[in-house]
Amino acid sequence: MESVRQVLKMADLIPVIEKAMGDFSKGEEGGVVQPMRAVVPVKEHKGILYAMPAYSATSGALVTKLLTRFQDRDKIPVTGPRTTVCYFDHTNGDLKSIMDGEVITSMRTAAASAVATKYLAPKGPKILCILGAGRQARSHYQALHQICSFQEVKVWNRTLSRAQEFAAEYNSTVCETAQEAAKDADVIVTVTMSPTPILEHSWVKQGAHVNCVGACRPDWQEVSSELMQKSVVYVDSREAAMKESGDVLISKAEIYAEIGDLVNGTKEAFRDKTTVFTSIGMAVEDVVSAKLVYDKYVEQGE
CATH class of the missing domain: 3.30.1780.10 (ornithine cyclodeaminase, domain 1)
Known part of the structure; x- marks a missing residue:
């Protein structure tokens, strides 16, 4: 390793x-x-x-x-x-x-989120929210700071001590609830592997960008169906998302494009709208x- x-x-x-x-x-x-x-x-x-x-x-x-x-x-x-x-x-x-x-695996997943953030984050993002405090939280902190100069990072984890450990290692503010962490955030990352939603639409400000990473099974869902349905949804692989992404399948949200379409200039990046990148991970x-x-x-x- x-x-x-x-x-x-x-x-x-x-x-x-x-x-x-x-x-x-x-x-x-x-x-x-x-x-x-x-x-x-x-x-x-x-x-x-x-x-x-x-x-x-x-x-x-x-x-x-x-x-x-x-x-x-x-x-x-x-x-x-x-x-x-x-x-x-x-x-x-x-x-x-x-x-x-x-x-x-940890680094390439975070790098993919960084690419999505490069194209979809609102201009001049100041606040990063990370929901989760494991290996992927750490790699995402490192990757996203290659793309954006955040003034504040807020972190939440179900186990408070793990969030505190993360904050001690990385310059972050520990939040007691996911709602508190998501408030006013320009970029949000969900890396919890939770089978049920931990992020609600009403907590996310208009125009924020969300990277959903942890719901990698068809019966898992990290973000609410309302958030998925009211956002512009991007994926890494449309085929994989339609088979394996619980966030997409359970919410029945419409996929607008793959991130590769933005790289190639064949689809539009809606920075002024709330966007969600659902990451399954590609070989x-x-x-x-x-x-x-x-x-x-x-x-x-x-």
Whole structure:
């Protein structure tokens, strides 16, 4: 994990993710081959195995990510990584590298939110709200500060002590309720993995931008249906969102565009309206992130 963290820098990653999102939304012209991820449930242990393969012809990279999520993981000792990235030679199929995928997943997800924020945040955003205080909260703090110069960051977490730990590590104000944290925020990030809404429409000011990250299953919903229905909704992958995003499926909200459409200039970015970016996470983001890591090590002669 640390070896990946040493070479993967957010300033380098965000433009790479931006290009990958644009390539994906171009279809065949973009050179991205990305099937829907395979989902294998392990019901008796409340677990899921994801397999996420993708190929980017423009990047010259072929990758598969294997990821497990087990709700009972805290009750059973964890003996190895839960996310692994396999990097292949795209010219002959040789396995070139096996990487710990925890850092890659955390950073590329936040980088995608940063790209969405770049296009959709109101001009001159001053207040950032982060709902959640885990690994994704930290990576989003770092990524979004590459895009915006916030004057204040407010954080809320169901467990107050975790929010306090976050605030001690990052210059933030701890809020006792999600409503208090969201008040007057220009950019809001939800990274809680909550199965029920933790953000209501009435708490969000007109013209704010919301990055919804934690509701990555069709039966989970981080933001209210009213907020989804009354906002302009953007996604990373329309196909994936229509299959896996609880925020989209439960609310029956209309998807306006993919973020890649904004990158390519084929759809409008409504900065003056309330916008929501629902992030499911795309394998092509893992592809270009892993290539960045691999190329950095090659440059170092390793």
